[in-house]
Amino acid sequence: MERPRYFAIFKSQANPVNPKDKLAADKTGSDLLDKLGKHNQSGSATTVITTHDLGPPSTVITPSTASANVRSNSTPSKVFTVRPITSWIDKLARDHGSPNSATMSHDDLPSEYQKRDLVLKTMQDSYTEIILPFATDKALLEEYINFGGTVRHGKILEDLDALAGAISYKHCDDGQTDSSPLTIVTASVDRIDFLKPFGVGDLRLSGHVTYVGYSSMEVFMKMEKISSEKPEKRGDTILVARFSMVARDALTGKAAQVNPMLLQNDAEKRMFQMGEEHKARKRLASESALTKRPPTQEERFLIHDLYLEYSKYDDPQTKTKKPDNVVWMADTKMSAIQIMQPQDRNIHDKIFGGYLMRLAYELAFCNASVFINYRPTFLALDEISFRKPVPIGALLDLDSQIAFSEGGEHHSFQVMVKADVLDVEKGTRETTNTFWFTFKDPKKDHDTPKAMPRTYAESMLYLEGKRRGMEGIKLAEVNRKNLSM
Structure with a gap:
């Protein structure tokens, strides 16, 4: 049976x-x-x-x-x-x-x-x-x-x-x-x-x-x-x-x-x-992740529109100046390296998952603050998978980037943090977690910056952030409905 x-x-x-x-x-x-x-x-x-x-x-x-x-x-x-x-x-x-x-x-x-x-x-x-x-x-x-x-x-x-x-x-x-x-x-x-x-x-x-x-x-x-x-x-x-x-x-x-x-x-x-x-x-x-399937037709149109926009700013012949509220995604990166200490271990002698979440959140918060030049409001942490445990004594490299921000009147934006374990003796790097945080610009009297990709890899990151942001809005509404809020 x-x-x-x-x-x-x-x-x-x-x-x-x-x-x-x-x-x-x-x-x-x-x-x-x-x-x-x-x-x-x-x-x-x-x-x-x-x-x-x-x-x-x-x-x-x-x-x-x-x-x-x-x-x-x-x-x-x-x-x-x-x-x-x-x-x-x-x-x-x-x-x-x-x-x-x-x-x-x-x-x-x-x-x-x-x-x-x-x-x-x-x-x-x-x-x-x-x-x-x-x-x-x-x-x-x-x-x-x-x-x-x-x-x-x-x-x-x-x-x-x-x-x-x-x-x-x-x-x-x-x-x-x-x-x-x-x-x-x-x-x-x-x-x-x-x-x-x-x-x-x-x-x-x-x-x-x-x-x-x-x-x-x-x-x-x-x-x-x-x-x-x-x-x-x-x-x-x-x-x-x-x-x-x-x-x-x-x-x-x-x-x-x-x-x-x-x-x-x-x-x-x-x-x-x-x-x-x-x-x-x-x-x-x-099954529908961008690492397995190409973008949808609507997403391909979006990538093309973004390409047309950033091409104007890169082309010296057009002499189109990039607006102050448009920020290149490549310029939104922020990193931190931590040594994993035994005080932060769990009962299985690996680094406590909650501690990793806190480190990732604090880096994402710092990145979001620099992005909007103000203290952001934290809204959500999207799905994360713990791919492998982090051993005590390892070097944890946290890399953060603004992944998606429509800007203007759209005040919420996505921050991605990738956590890699570095083995200095073997010279290897393995990704243990990827965190996705949703923040909101609390200042409603000005335009939130727009994150602009200008490579295909950055465009895929932009689409991933957009997908997670849209799905997050739906899930938040379900939670409010279930809690009668």
Whole structure:
């Protein structure tokens, strides 16, 4: 029998659950695991079926507390950052099956480790939230504050990556202390949208798994304002993010099956369906990428129009002066080189993905600031794939460029950052990530500069930025609609 790609069980939204319905759900779950061949020693299927909707959080963590035992929700201990070395992410991940190191050998595996059981999980089971009390915790604020007196976006990006990992380990936990460990990595950041500006105040980061494949999971997260008057009330949603995570066997490195998901109501069914749609959209975008297919007819016309325009500025016979608000794309480059230090490693002894996002964002922000001669507004981080891990001690070369800007009354623009790992001994360079950031020129009383390509390679970069900008507008509207904004 062909192995199923993913598993989900749908359940009626009625609450409380009819005993007959619960028995039917139990039998469905049992049959599912029977087909998968996942049984405990007594022969009965290992399942977890709950009847509550997404409501009170199963895990709540503040930066001044770290969960020592997530399953029992015991009172946590003090910690101030979300770095994955001695922080809540480390404790939470290890509580739910993470290995101590990605370099474990077969000899290191305790003899009592058992094959992992598949456990039916709900979305609520993986729900986790972090409270960032900036209004009252001055020590915490000191870590996040930027030169403008607001919260650093790059630090928030780090937190999101750490939270996605913690949520994924919770979903994959089978409740057994002797189960063989998993390695969970960030496969891609599908989208991060900043929907509203925010200042210094208490914030809530929360999320849960919304979709599962065979070894992959989609994690949905959001950030909300916390009212000082009614802290228990859900405030405005500031940010929404979707991460794709992948589980690997800690010893073999091969894909490891994640727990199937029990969908309890129509809202959860819609979220799961959106996960499938996102996966299909990414597959379609990959198939139509400019590296695989030529530009569309409309895009070819655009390239020709750009050629006619920049040719006038390059031709000494026409004596057409380039307008001040037109900037050559070749003149928008900015670079930075960083040494990867062990303080920024993750629990798998590689450089933390959130740290890479922060470095890329800060370079993109600097480039965007120079481009518009003003401090830009950050709108979104588009899909990025983590092609290969970045080792400790490596040189990371970050190259940034304005990829797309129509200029004039179009105030948003795209900044691309390419991250390469340099091996000084071998003299090699390998690209590990390409980041796409959307910024906005907040000054509406003047024309935003126009980025002008004048080579075919720059034209392809321009088209890629344009595609991502247009797709980003659609996705942001979907997010606002789903959040009733």
